[in-house]
Amino acid sequence: MSVTTVTTVAASARISVEPSANLTPLVDTSRFPDGSPGEVRAAHRLYEHLIGMWAPGVIEAAQDLGAFAALTEGPATAAGLAETLGTDLRATRVLLDGLSAYDIVERTRxxxxxxxxxxxxxxxxxxxxxxxxxxxxxxxxxxxxAWHAWRHLAGNVRDGARSTEGEQRLNQISEEDYTSLVRGINFWAPPIVRSLAEELRGQGWTSGAGRKLLDVGCGTGIYSHLLLGEFPELEAAGLDAERIIPIADRQAADLGVAGRFHGRTGDFWNDDWGTGSDLALFVNIFHLQTPESARDLMLKASKSVSDDGVIAIADHIVDEDGGEGTTQNRFFRLFAASMLATGGGDAFSVQDYDQWLSDAGLRRVALLDTPMHRVLLARHA
Ligand SMILES: C[S@@+](CC[C@H](N)C(=O)[O-])C[C@H]1O[C@@H](n2cnc3c(N)ncnc32)[C@H](O)[C@@H]1O
Structure with a gap:
């Protein structure tokens, strides 16, 4: 690749890998003259929200053009990158400066x-x-x-994202769209699996030979794959759609657990899940549901686990008792809006889950906080 590299520029340590509160603010609130009306200050703050779409705008454009792939080869000037990508010089500089404003690329002289x-x-x-x-x-x-979906949020709020028969809808994007999405959310898994594994050990849940994990709607299977790493005697079955299972099988091979991961093509509504699982796992599955379908899912979960089995649900679970303004609750409520924009689903509360658990003869035994999820563990009552 003919990127103009400038090797004297060291890779940056400035990028924030800490929470988003550390991202560079885009409004300099210290510049308000004394006595600035509250309304004017508020408009500045809200404007900052309204330009939130600029971030995915510049990131997606850079990804589309191959700018990140080129910059992975080494630092570049706008001229060097424009030559590599075949893009307009001035516009390439504008894009790179936009990325630097979000601290995604470091801009030096x-x-x-x-x-x-x-x-x-x-x-x-x-x-x-x-x-x-x-x-x-x-x-x-x-x-x-997503870009297209957000335009429909107001309409979905107006009619409740219901079918023509008036039924609440599940969130159902196409299998093809899932092939992209599931590979883009693996990063959530490591802290969730670490917390879950620690809690399972703390509860005396051991893997032991012949212990079985059922991963319902497994996506790439990352949760199974990492749990197989945590529990060397565990065997996992991942259930998902026809286009998705080959992704999970490939990833199992890449991560060295192919011998203990068994991808199963199927529809989790209509297919039998079997019985006797020691751990039934649902990650990012309940937020796709309506209250009724969530209750049905819990009933199926209850039937699938052994008497001393555990059901683990990692999702955007609102905990009213955990503090109204917690970062998790705020994120979960926005996540619910994104579900509604794309057609249905919700970020259900702990109380909702407790009700479905009780209806299914189950009881909650733990609730764990992770960066962008809560993990709820349940057993037979
Ligand atoms: C939001 S993704 C979550 C994937 C994975 N659990 C994770 O968190 O990375 C939802 C997954 O459920 C699968 N899914 C949705 N409806 C399904 C159904 N009826 N039967 C089987 N899989 C289904 C999708 O194909 C997708 O892989």
Whole structure:
């Protein structure tokens, strides 16, 4: 690749890998003259929200053009990158400056005074199409589904995202859209699996020979694959649609657990899940449901696990007692809006889950906080 690289520029350590509160603010609130009306200050703050779409705008454009792939090869000037990508020089500089405003690329001055742009090493895998924790699938999904969907939020609020018969709808994107999305949300798995594994050990749940995990709607199977790493004697079955299971099987091989991961093509509504699982796992499945379908899912879950089995649900679970303004609750409520925009689903509360558990003869035994999810563990009552 003929990227103009400037090797004197070290890979940046400036990129924030800490929570988003550390991202560079875009409004300099110290510049308000004394006595600025509250309404004017508020308009500045809200404007900052309204331009939230600029972030995916510049990130997606850069990904589309191959800019991140090129910058993974090394730092570049706008001229060098424009030559590599076959793009307009001035417009390429505008795009790179936009990325630097979000601290995605670092902008420094080379010895000849030209700006030099560096993609920090920590972000190389994040934009790589096949990176295990890559956001490329999420970016692709947002381009194909989310931009269009958000335009319909008001309409869905008006009619409740109901079918023509007046029924609440599940969130059902196409299998093809899932092939992109599921590969873009693997990054959620490591902290969830770590917390879940620790809690399972703490509860005396051991894997032991012949212990079985059922991963319902497994996607890439990342949760199964990481749990198989945590519990060397466990065997996992991942249930998902025809287009998705080959992705999970490939990833199991890549992660060295193919011998203990068994991908099963099927429809989790109409197919039999079997019985006697020691752990039934549902990650990012309940937020796709209506209250009625969630209750049905819990009943099926209850029948599928052994007497001392555990049901683990990792999802955007609102905990009213956990504090109204917690970061998780705020994120979950916005997640619910994104579900509604794309056609249905919700971020249900702990109380909702407790009711469905009780209806299914189950009881909650743990609720764990992770960065963007809560993990609920349940057993037979
Ligand atoms: C949001 S993704 C979650 C994937 C994975 N559990 C994760 O968290 O990474 C939902 C998954 O459920 C699968 N799914 C949805 N409806 C299904 C059904 N009726 N039968 C089998 N799989 C289904 C989708 O194909 C998709 O892989």
């Amino acid at each position: 080379g010895t000849d005074g030209q700006a030099v742009y560096t993609l920090p090493t920590v972000l190389h895998g994040v934009f790589a199409p096949d990176g295990i924790f890559s956001l490329a699938g999420k970016i692709g999904h947002d381009r194909n589904v």
